[in-house]
Amino acid sequence: MPVSRFLALLAVLALSLGSVQALTWDETLDGDLSGDGDFPSLLGTLSEGSNLISGTMGSLDGTGPLDADVWNFTIAAGYYLTGINLVSYSATSGSPSNDSFMAIANGGTINMSDPSLHLSNALWGYAQDGFGNTYNDLLALLDAGPIFGGIGFDGPLPSGNYTFWIQEGSDQINYGIDFVTAPVPVPEPGSLLLLGVAGLWSLRRRRR
Numbered sequence: 001m002p003v004s005r006f007l008a009l010l011a012v013l014a015l016s017l018g019s020v021q022a023l024t025w026d027e028t029l030d031g032d033l034s035g036d037g038d039f040p041s042l043l044g045t046l047s048e049g050s051n052l053i054s055g056t057m058g059s060l061d062g063t064g065p066l067d068a069d070v071w072n073f074t075i076a077a078g079y080y081l082t083g084i085n086l087v088s089y090s091a092t093s094g095s096p097s098n099d100s101f102m103a104i105a106n107g108g109t110i111n112m113s114d115p116s117l118h119l120s121n122a123l124w125g126y127a128q129d130g131f132g133n134t135y136n137d138l139l140a141l142l143d144a145g146p147i148f149g150g151i152g153f154d155g156p157l158p159s160g161n162y163t164f165w166i167q168e169g170s171d172q173i174n175y176g177i178d179f180v181t182a183p184v185p186v187p188e189p190g191s192l193l194l195l196g197v198a199g200l201w202s203l204r205r206r207r208r
Helices: 003-018 138-144 189-207
Strands: 042-044 049-058 069-075 079-091 101-104 119-125 159-165 172-183
Touching: 049 069, 069 079, 079 138, 101 138, 119 138, 119 189
Parallel strands: 042 069
Antiparallel strands: 049 172, 069 159, 079 172, 101 119, 101 159
């Protein structure tokens, strides 16, 4: 292939990659998110980098029907979820409470009555960091859990299909949550070579 044609192909590829839009959902524009764990809103595959979900949950007086938000998403092969960051959190009236709940499960549904089936769950919201500030790192809270029973996990979430559920018990909360993905690091060629040499050396020793 001529060099000029190859460079042109690279330019087209770079342009196409640069035009990939982040996955977003804004309830004011895209409609209300599902409140049913058996039929979550299907958001699709998360894009590399930020994927912002924003909406409203709970109820104005804390006694009426409590609006839960439940959505399903996929982390593509070769990527993992490195962050679930709370970027905004405010009560419609008065000061926000501390009893917002979140849970995550493997697969296309989440059981809203049996927390033992969750991958993890935790309370989150205003003042969760102990200093009167909103706790931003929701993935760290889930990683440290589950606090109401569940499977548990350690570290960034790998590729796969997941369902996420958030619930507020005593107020109406406006929120923005950013799901951040990144490519899984590829070992350096030198590291792969060292692993190969170590493997051959180990095999040779076993054969002696």
